[in-house]
Amino acid sequence: MSVRPPNLLVILADDMGYSDIGxxxxxxxxxxxxxxxxxxxRFTQMYNCARCCPSRAALLLGVYPHRAGVGAxxxxxxxxxxxxFIRPDLPTLAERLRAVGYATWMSGKWHCGGDYAVHRPEQWQRAGDATHPLPTQRGFERFYGTLGxxxxxxxxxxLMDQDRFVxxxxxPADYYLTDELGHRAAAFIAEAAAARQPFFGYLAFTAPHWPLHAREADIAPWRxxxxxxxxxxxxxxxxxxxxxGLLPPDQALSERDPQAPAWENKEHQDWEAERMAVYAAQVxxxxxxxxxxxxxxxxHRLFDDTLVVFLSDNGGCAEYLREDGEIGRWPEMYNLPTKTGTxxxxxxxxxxxxxxxxxxxxxDLPWANASNTPxxxxxxxxxxxxxxTPFIAxxxxxxxAAAVRHAPAHLIDLAATACALAGAPRQELDGGDLSPVLRGEQPEVTRPEPLCWEHFGHAAIRGGDWKLVRAGQQQPWELYNIATDRIEQRDRAAxxxxxxxxxxxDWQRWADRCGVLPLPITPCRPDRKPGGAGGEKRSEGGVRAADA
Known part of the structure; x- marks a missing residue:
C-alpha cells in the first residue's frame, strides 16, 4: 500500500437515486x-444531506449544512x-489542500454561493460579491461550470469559464453540458500533470437532475x-x-409509494417509459x-495514485413540473429561448x-421511487x-479492490479523510476519517457524535443501528432498527x-450546536435582530421545485 498522499478526484452526481448505476x-x-x-x-450505507446545495456546502466545508451556512x-x-452561501470564516477543502501544495480545479455545478435567477442575467452581476462567492474565491484555481x-x-x-460568464x-450547436464537464476535467488533469503537482479535482455534474435533456443518440438505446x-x-x-452483496439475501422491498399508481393502472405508458429512457440516457x-x-x-499515468470517489448529493427526485406553474414561479424562470430561438x-x-x-x-415520483430502490x-x-447514496472509492x-463496506458513513467525512491523507489541517471539521474503514483496518468510522440531519423540518439521527426520523416538524418521531429494517417499514417508537x-x-443538542431553526424561518438582515415580519412558511414536505 502506498503512503504517498494521493491526488483526489471527487465526482458528484445530482439528484441520482441509490440504485441508478450498474x-x-x-x-x-x-x-x-x-x-x-x-x-x-463500495459503501452500502453512505449518506448525504437530502438536497443539492446543503450537500455541496457540507462536502466542501466538511461540516453539517447549517454550520456551513446553507441549512436550507x-x-x-x-x-x-x-x-x-458557504461561510467565509471556514476554509473549503480546496483551500485546505491548496495550502499543502495541491493544484485545485472544479468542473461543474457550484450551487452553494448564493441565489441566481437563471432568467435574469442582470442579477448575475452579484457574482463574486460577499454573499455570492465564486469557486475561484474559495480555493479553486481553475473553474468551469454553472453557478445555479x-x-x-x-x-x-x-455558465462560467473561470470568472467570465458564457x-x-x-x-456550439452540438453543446451538451455533461460531456463538456468531462472534457474540462480532463484538461485540468492534464494541466496538473504538466506542472507535476498533486491535485484536488471536483467534478460536480448537473446530471441527472431535471430537466430531462439528452441527445437522441443517447436516448435510442433505452427506448x-x-x-x-x-x-x-x-x-x-x-x-x-x-x-x-450490497444488501442481505432476505432484503425486502419497501411498499410502492402511496402516491405512485400501479403500473398497469397508469395512463400514457409509452410516454412514461420514454421519460425514464431519457433519464437513463442522462445517467x-x-x-x-x-x-x-x-x-x-x-x-498521464496518474490513475494508480489518485483517490477517486463518487456519490450523489441526494436521493431520486419526485418533483413534478407543472405547465401552469407551481405557485406560478418556475415556468417563468425556465421558459427561455434555445440557441435556435425556439x-x-x-x-x-x-x-x-x-x-x-x-x-x-x-x-416524476413513481420513477424516483424506482431510483431509490429499495x-x-x-x-x-x-x-x-x-x-x-451509492458510494465508490x-x-x-x-x-x-472489489471490496464492500457496510459501515455508516457521511458526505461530511470526505473532507476529514482527504485532509488526513494529504497532511492538511483538520480543525473545525465535523466528519471522521474514512481511510481506516476503507482499508479494512477498523469496522466503523470514529466520530464524536451520532450522524444527524435536518432539512425544512425533516429530521433524523442515526445512533448505532437505530434511526429516529420524522417527516416534518409537526410530525411524530418514527424509530427504526436499520440493521434489520433498512427500508423503514416497522416503526418501533411505541x-x-x-x-x-x-x-x-441527542438530536436537539446537535441542532442547537449547529444553529438549526424551527419553521417558519423568519428572514432577518444581518444588521437587524431576527424575528421581524415577512417570513414565508414553507411546506414541511420540502420546497417547491423552483428552489431545487
Missing part, C-alpha cells in the same frame, strides 16, 4: 463507474445557518426498455443489489464523461416527447430514500419510548 443494481450501463467499483471499495437553500435568510441549481443541458445559464449564443414499468423495475433492481452520459476524466488520469416549453405534458432542448420535464421517500426527506495504490426520548435529546 454496480448498485441498475440496468443502466455505467462501465466507467463499474470499473472503479471493481478496482475499489441558497436564498439569504440572514441567520448564520441560513445565509445561502438547475437548467438546460443544451443552453445552460449561469452565454448560450456563444456555445422501450422501461415498458414493463416501475413496479417490475424495482423488483429487478432489488435482485441485483442482493446479488452484488449513461454522465458515466461517459466520467470515463473521459478517468482516461485522462490513465493517459422557447423552451415547461411542463410534464404527455403530448410532448421528453429529451430535446425545447422541452423541460421531470421523470428505500422509501425521496430527495428532501431524511428517510433512507432521501439521504442514501478507488485508489489502486492505496485501497483494496415499543421503545425511552430510546425515542434519548435519541430526540
Amino acid at each position: 454496480c448498485f443494481g441498475a440496468e443502466i450501463r455505467t462501465p466507467a463507474l463499474d470499473d472503479l467499483a471493481g478496482r475499489g471499495v 437553500m441558497v436564498g439569504d435568510q440572514g441567520h448564520p445557518g441560513y445565509r445561502g 441549481g438547475a437548467g438546460s443541458y443544451f443552453d445552460p445559464r449561469t 452565454m448560450p449564443a456563444e456555445l 422501450g426498455a422501461y415498458r414493463e414499468g416501475w413496479d417490475a423495475l424495482r423488483r429487478r433492481r432489488l435482485q441485483r443489489l442482493v446479488s452484488e 449513461a452520459a454522465m458515466d461517459r464523461a466520467i470515463g473521459t476524466a478517468i482516461a485522462a488520469l490513465r493517459q 422557447r423552451c416549453v415547461v411542463g410534464n405534458n404527455p403530448t410532448r416527447r421528453p429529451g430535446p432542448a425545447e422541452t423541460f420535464m421531470s421523470y 428505500f422509501r421517500k425521496f430527495k428532501a426527506w431524511t428517510h433512507e430514500g432521501g439521504i442514501s 478507488c485508489w489502486p495504490h492505496g485501497l483494496p 415499543e421503545r419510548p425511552d430510546l425515542v426520548a434519548r435519541l430526540a435529546a
Whole structure:
C-alpha cells in the first residue's frame, strides 16, 4: 500500500437515486463507474444531506449544512445557518489542500454561493460579491461550470469559464453540458500533470437532475426498455443489489409509494417509459464523461495514485413540473429561448416527447421511487430514500479492490479523510476519517457524535443501528432498527419510548450546536435582530421545485 498522499478526484452526481448505476443494481450501463467499483471499495450505507446545495456546502466545508451556512437553500435568510452561501470564516477543502501544495480545479455545478435567477442575467452581476462567492474565491484555481441549481443541458445559464460568464449564443450547436464537464476535467488533469503537482479535482455534474435533456443518440438505446414499468423495475433492481452483496439475501422491498399508481393502472405508458429512457440516457452520459476524466488520469499515468470517489448529493427526485406553474414561479424562470430561438416549453405534458432542448420535464415520483430502490421517500426527506447514496472509492495504490463496506458513513467525512491523507489541517471539521474503514483496518468510522440531519423540518439521527426520523416538524418521531429494517417499514417508537426520548435529546443538542431553526424561518438582515415580519412558511414536505 502506498503512503504517498494521493491526488483526489471527487465526482458528484445530482439528484441520482441509490440504485441508478450498474454496480448498485441498475440496468443502466455505467462501465466507467463499474470499473472503479471493481478496482475499489463500495459503501452500502453512505449518506448525504437530502438536497443539492446543503450537500455541496457540507462536502466542501466538511461540516453539517447549517454550520456551513446553507441549512436550507441558497436564498439569504440572514441567520448564520441560513445565509445561502458557504461561510467565509471556514476554509473549503480546496483551500485546505491548496495550502499543502495541491493544484485545485472544479468542473461543474457550484450551487452553494448564493441565489441566481437563471432568467435574469442582470442579477448575475452579484457574482463574486460577499454573499455570492465564486469557486475561484474559495480555493479553486481553475473553474468551469454553472453557478445555479438547475437548467438546460443544451443552453445552460449561469455558465462560467473561470470568472467570465458564457452565454448560450456563444456555445456550439452540438453543446451538451455533461460531456463538456468531462472534457474540462480532463484538461485540468492534464494541466496538473504538466506542472507535476498533486491535485484536488471536483467534478460536480448537473446530471441527472431535471430537466430531462439528452441527445437522441443517447436516448435510442433505452427506448422501450422501461415498458414493463416501475413496479417490475424495482423488483429487478432489488435482485441485483442482493446479488452484488450490497444488501442481505432476505432484503425486502419497501411498499410502492402511496402516491405512485400501479403500473398497469397508469395512463400514457409509452410516454412514461420514454421519460425514464431519457433519464437513463442522462445517467449513461454522465458515466461517459466520467470515463473521459478517468482516461485522462490513465493517459498521464496518474490513475494508480489518485483517490477517486463518487456519490450523489441526494436521493431520486419526485418533483413534478407543472405547465401552469407551481405557485406560478418556475415556468417563468425556465421558459427561455434555445440557441435556435425556439422557447423552451415547461411542463410534464404527455403530448410532448421528453429529451430535446425545447422541452423541460421531470421523470416524476413513481420513477424516483424506482431510483431509490429499495428505500422509501425521496430527495428532501431524511428517510433512507432521501439521504442514501451509492458510494465508490478507488485508489489502486492505496485501497483494496472489489471490496464492500457496510459501515455508516457521511458526505461530511470526505473532507476529514482527504485532509488526513494529504497532511492538511483538520480543525473545525465535523466528519471522521474514512481511510481506516476503507482499508479494512477498523469496522466503523470514529466520530464524536451520532450522524444527524435536518432539512425544512425533516429530521433524523442515526445512533448505532437505530434511526429516529420524522417527516416534518409537526410530525411524530418514527424509530427504526436499520440493521434489520433498512427500508423503514416497522416503526418501533411505541415499543421503545425511552430510546425515542434519548435519541430526540441527542438530536436537539446537535441542532442547537449547529444553529438549526424551527419553521417558519423568519428572514432577518444581518444588521437587524431576527424575528421581524415577512417570513414565508414553507411546506414541511420540502420546497417547491423552483428552489431545487
